Amino acid sequence: MSQHIALLGSTGSIGTQVLDVVRHWPGRFTIAALGAGKNLERLAQQTGEFHPRCIAIQQESDLPALRELLNVHAPAFSGEILVGKAGLNAIAESSVSALVIVGLVGLAGLEPTLKALYAGKRVLTANKETFVTGGHLVQPYLDRVIPIDSEHAAIHQCLKNEPVKAVKHILLTASGGPFRTFSAADMQKVTLSQALKHPNWVMGHKITIDSATMMNKGLEVIEAHWLFGVSYDQIQVVVHPESMIHSGVEFVDGSILLQMGAPDMRGPIQYAMTYPERLPNPEPKVHLDFLSLSRLNLEPPDLERFPCIRLAYEAGRLGSGATAVLNGADEMAVQLFLEEQIDYCAIPKLLEAALNAHRQESTPSAPSLSDIHALDDWARRFVREQANPLTARSTG
Ligand SMILES: NC(=O)c1ccc[n+]([C@@H]2O[C@H](COP(=O)([O-])OP(=O)(O)OC[C@H]3O[C@@H](n4cnc5c(N)ncnc54)[C@H](OP(=O)(O)O)[C@@H]3O)[C@@H](O)[C@H]2O)c1
Known part of the structure; x- marks a missing residue:
């Protein structure tokens, strides 16, 4: 029987690869709904190809342009078109599917994930910001x-049904990003185009910049804490530039299980979509030849050059209020860097300043959804003001 899927973030890097897997297994999956942001052309093409019953976009003002594109790419589409946050939430809760896949980026992923879980659905998610901002809200539905x-899919595979008490450490691997071998002085001069070139993965802009600052690993530390119920002391980041070991688990008896594979997101995506069944790789050309691995490098992260990892541990230990602040500050700092309003080295400084300012406030350690949005607004405004006081005042 075909599994009906609601896919949120269908036009992004994760979303398009989910659709590659769907294409690869005709009859096994049915796309019931698609949610996207502003890439109207791609959404219209996906609608023509996958025939969802409803679709959603980010902005009401894009509706006329979307309708024109649907006339070209999906003339037979007669389903509902939803808009904004309410549109994503409606799709997440809708009875059109029992499975929701979340490929949204940023805090935008949290609320629809919660709506899907409250509605009793299964959720496959790439959206780490969900755990960073609202891990405590998702935890009862894990x-x-x-x-x-990929790292958390690797840990999921290593853990199987082992109880948390059997785990000594989670070994979270990191490629180290494009600046792994740069000196602190060279890092002062890095450009946006250098930061957008990840050595091993092609991904959306936000995660690519997060990988360049290694904030991505920091976010993943917090994600692992919530997903696997381990303390921050039990999570060890290991830099592994080849991205062949996707992560692992050290058990209390000294045994270590690592999960390996070629760096191709369709592996973990298909693993999640067909779990507990394993199917052949949707792209057999992407294959890790074990015998060809002459050497695998493993080293500790340099927390001096990549302070974002340290900040994530600090925020994680403070609680979900602090991690929501760190996330909001990071989303804003990355946006400013992508707009070339700040330089690369300003990102960790702004995050640290936001976290320090937050420490002076008294906020709940388990914030509600509306608290999380308030903390996010505060952190974004703080970063904008610190980065450029004049612009911040004029844009509010
Ligand atoms: N890419 C990877 O290989 C990878 C690997 C591991 C984890 N992840 C995680 O997966 C998530 C997605 O990453 P990505 O690289 O796929 O990002 P991406 O390429 O930027 O895609 C993000 C998707 O979210 C949509 N979107 C963004 N904001 C939205 C909003 N407010 N309302 C509706 N739709 C919105 C975008 O729509 P439009 O494009 O139409 O505007 C797009 O479909 C992130 O949390 C990332 O950390 C990604």
């Missing part, structure tokens, strides 16, 4: 969540 992030 038996219906499977991670897509």
Whole structure:
């Protein structure tokens, strides 16, 4: 029987690869709904190809342009078109599917994920920001969540049904990003185009910049804490530039299980979509020849050059209020860097300043959804003001 899927973030890097897997297994999956942001052309093409019953876009003002594109790419589409946050939430809760896949980027992923879980659905998610901002809200429903992030998918595979008490450490691997071998002085001069060139993965802009600052690993530390119920002391980041070991688990008896594979997100995506069944790789050309691995490098992260990892541990230990602040500050700092309003080295400084300012406030350690949005607004405004006081005042 075909599994009906609601796919949120269908036009992004994760979303398009989910659709590659769907294409590869005709009859096994049915796309019931698609949610996207502003890439109207791609959404219209996907609608023509996958025939969802409803679709959603980010902005009402894009509706006329979307209708024109649907006339070209999906003339037979007669389903509902939803808009904004309410549109994503409606799709997440809708009875059109029992499975929701979240490929949204940023805090935008949290609320629809919660709506899907409250509606009793299974959720496959790549959206680490969900755990960073609202891990405590998702935690009661973890038996219906499977991670897509490659490191967490690797840990999921190593853990199987082992109890948390059997785990000594989670070994979270990191490629180290494009600046792994740069000196602190060279890092002062890096450009946006250098930061957008990840050595091993092609991904959306936000995660690519997060990988360049290694904030991505920091976010993943917090994601692992919530997903696997381990303390921050038990999570060890290991830099592994080849990205062949996707992560692992050290058990209390000294045994270590690592999960390996070629760096191709369709692996963890398909693993989550067909779990517990394993199917052949949707792209057999992407294959890791074990015998060809002459050497695998493993080293500790340099927290001096990549302070974002340290900040993530600090925020994680403070609680979900602090991690929501760190996330909001990071989303804003990355946006400013992508707009070339700040330089690369300003990102960790702004995050540290936001976290320090937040420490002076008294905020709940387990914030509600509306608290999380308030903390996010505060952190974004703080970063904008610190980065450029004049612009911040004029844009509010
Ligand atoms: N890419 C990877 O290989 C990878 C690997 C591991 C984990 N992840 C995680 O997966 C998530 C997605 O990453 P990505 O690289 O796929 O990002 P991406 O390429 O930027 O895609 C993001 C998707 O979210 C949509 N979107 C963004 N904001 C939205 C909003 N407010 N309302 C509706 N739709 C919105 C975008 O729509 P439009 O494009 O139409 O505007 C797009 O479909 C992130 O949390 C990332 O950390 C990604």
